[in-house]
Amino acid sequence: MPGRPGPRRTLSAEVITDAALGLLDDGGAEALSMRRIAAAAGVAPNALYTYFPDKAAVLRAVVDRLVGRHANPALTGDAPWRDRVRAMAVAVRAGLLAHPGAAAMIMSAPLDGPEALRFGELLLDALAEAGVTGPDAARASYAVMVYLLGAIALEAADQGADPGARRAAAAAIPAEHFPRTAASAAVIATYNTVEQYLWGLDRLVDGLVR
Amino acid sequence: MPGRPGPRRTLSAEVITDAALGLLDDGGAEALSMRRIAAAAGVAPNALYTYFPDKAAVLRAVVDRLVGRHANPALTGDAPWRDRVRAMAVAVRAGLLAHPGAAAMIMSAPLDGPEALRFGELLLDALAEAGVTGPDAARASYAVMVYLLGAIALEAADQGADPGARRAAAAAIPAEHFPRTAASAAVIATYNTVEQYLWGLDRLVDGLVR
DNA sequence: ACCTGAACACCGTTCAAGT
DNA sequence: ACCTGAACACCGTTCAAGT
Numbered sequence: 373m374p375g376r377p378g379p380r381r382t383l384s385a386e387v388i389t390d391a392a393l394g395l396l397d398d399g400g401a402e403a404l405s406m407r408r409i410a411a412a413a414g415v416a417p418n419a420l421y422t423y424f425p426d427k428a429a430v431l432r433a434v435v436d437r438l439v440g441r442h443a444n445p446a447l448t449g450d451a452p453w454r455d456r457v458r459a460m461a462v463a464v465r466a467g468l469l470a471h472p473g474a475a476a477m478i479m480s481a482p483l484d485g486p487e488a489l490r491f492g493e494l495l496l497d498a499l500a501e502a503g504v505t506g507p508d509a510a511r512a513s514y515a516v517m518v519y520l521l522g523a524i525a526l527e528a529a530d531q532g533a534d535p536g537a538r539r540a541a542a543a544a545i546p547a548e549h550f551p552r553t554a555a556s557a558a559v560i561a562t563y564n565t566v567e568q569y570l571w572g573l574d575r576l577v578d579g580l581v582r
Numbered sequence: 583m584p585g586r587p588g589p590r591r592t593l594s595a596e597v598i599t600d601a602a603l604g605l606l607d608d609g610g611a612e613a614l615s616m617r618r619i620a621a622a623a624g625v626a627p628n629a630l631y632t633y634f635p636d637k638a639a640v641l642r643a644v645v646d647r648l649v650g651r652h653a654n655p656a657l658t659g660d661a662p663w664r665d666r667v668r669a670m671a672v673a674v675r676a677g678l679l680a681h682p683g684a685a686a687m688i689m690s691a692p693l694d695g696p697e698a699l700r701f702g703e704l705l706l707d708a709l710a711e712a713g714v715t716g717p718d719a720a721r722a723s724y725a726v727m728v729y730l731l732g733a734i735a736l737e738a739a740d741q742g743a744d745p746g747a748r749r750a751a752a753a754a755i756p757a758e759h760f761p762r763t764a765a766s767a768a769v770i771a772t773y774n775t776v777e778q779y780l781w782g783l784d785r786l787v788d789g790l791v792r
Numbered sequence: 793a794c795c796t797g798a799a800c801a802c803c804g805t806t807c808a809a810g811t
Numbered sequence: 812a813c814c815t816g817a818a819c820a821c822c823g824t825t826c827a828a829g830t
Contacts, residue, residue: 479690483736496762510765515785517736550703552706555720575725578789593813628814631806632813796827796830801824807816810814
């Protein structure tokens with residue numbers, strides 16, 4: 373009876389997450405359907421429900437893996453704490469912007485997977501080195517995560533927009549109604565985005581360790 | 583020939599956005615399908631495509647309205663700049679958390695609508711009052727937006743998670759592997775979320791105007 | 793326990809019409 | 812120009828089986 377199943381143990385949460393990550397690399401976030409993930413894993417769509425309760429759970433696993441893969445290596449090592457944090461910020465930004473749509477996924481699922489846990493711990497290590505401990509440390513590390521992930525998600529959203537339309541919108545800002553915004557738009561165009569991103573991070577860290 | 587159309591001018595981008603906002607209030611973000619929005623507006627699904635190129639454009643219009651409605655009134659007035667910024671932060675948080683899913687939408691579309699433009703201008707006004715002008719003002723206002731929207735989106739994502747599972751995950755943090763995280767989780771549970779949110783905002787603003 | 797086929801109740805978007 | 816019915820190519824998820 374060929375094609376007829378039975379307990380085959382071909383599948384696992386790991387295999388499913390791998391398949392999803394592969395699809396994300398190739399086709400972006402909108403390629404991440406349960407049916408396509410299942411097909412990539414060589415299995416019927418509903419087989420995924422043995423390992424995950426629903427699609428959101430699969431996405432959470434993918435997000436956790438992405439965060440761990442890009443953030444955690446940069447935070448490990450014995451460089452000074454500020455260098456580690458900056459290196460992590462650059463790595464996680466590059467890693468997430470590489471997959472279109474990954475940044476938006478990060479903001480729509482809670483960061484509670486095992487890799488995210490390690491991420492938080494490494495960030496707390498760095499802050500402790502900076503002299504931030506006790507109750508403030510928890511709030512400070514959360515603020516850093518918020519800034520990083522928010523900045524990456526907003527940049528990805530902007531990136532996804534039609535560049536022509538974006539330029540037109542920037543040029544069409546009526547300076548008589550929005551004088552400061554019009555001036556800002558001209559200024560912002562001269563910076564690159566990593567520079568802005570790190571500038572904001574440094575200001576936040578300044579406020580946190582002051 | 584009853585039910586047969588012709589140019590009726592019953593529809594407009596405004597009417598569509600209103601219908602979408604109504605659905606968002608009632609049913610959350612997953613109620614926002616083109617077919618349901620059309621039904622709420624009393625029209626066939628494809629009629630929406632006369633006014634918006636695709637679903638993403640409709641969502642952008644919704645997001646712009648939400649931001650404008652909640653952020654801009656609080657930034658208008660003659661209170662000291664820091665009070666205006668804090669009041670705006672509280673208002674936009676409450677306004678977005680009130681619609682489940684609205685926060686995630688904000689992070690997945692560029693903030694380039696008319697209301698968002700006004701939002702940016704009002705924020706730049708406040709920062710100018712704080713003495714932040716020139717090239718730094720643009721980067722500073724962007725950093726503030728990133729923090730606010732990122733914090734709200736992450737809080738909404740956490741809120742959306744199953745509370746039982748969340749508590750279980752927090753309690754299950756192995757202190758021998760993640761000592762600082764385990765200690766933090768205990769601390770964080772004693773704060774309310776608005777307090778944490780404003781604490782981070784204040785630290786960022788400290789770094790920006792220092 | 794693990795996987796399947798088949799089905800249910802949806803989607804966004806397009807196309808060729810009608811007025 | 813503005814709206815329609817009908818269709819296309821999908822979705823996530825559930826259910827009753829099979830091994």
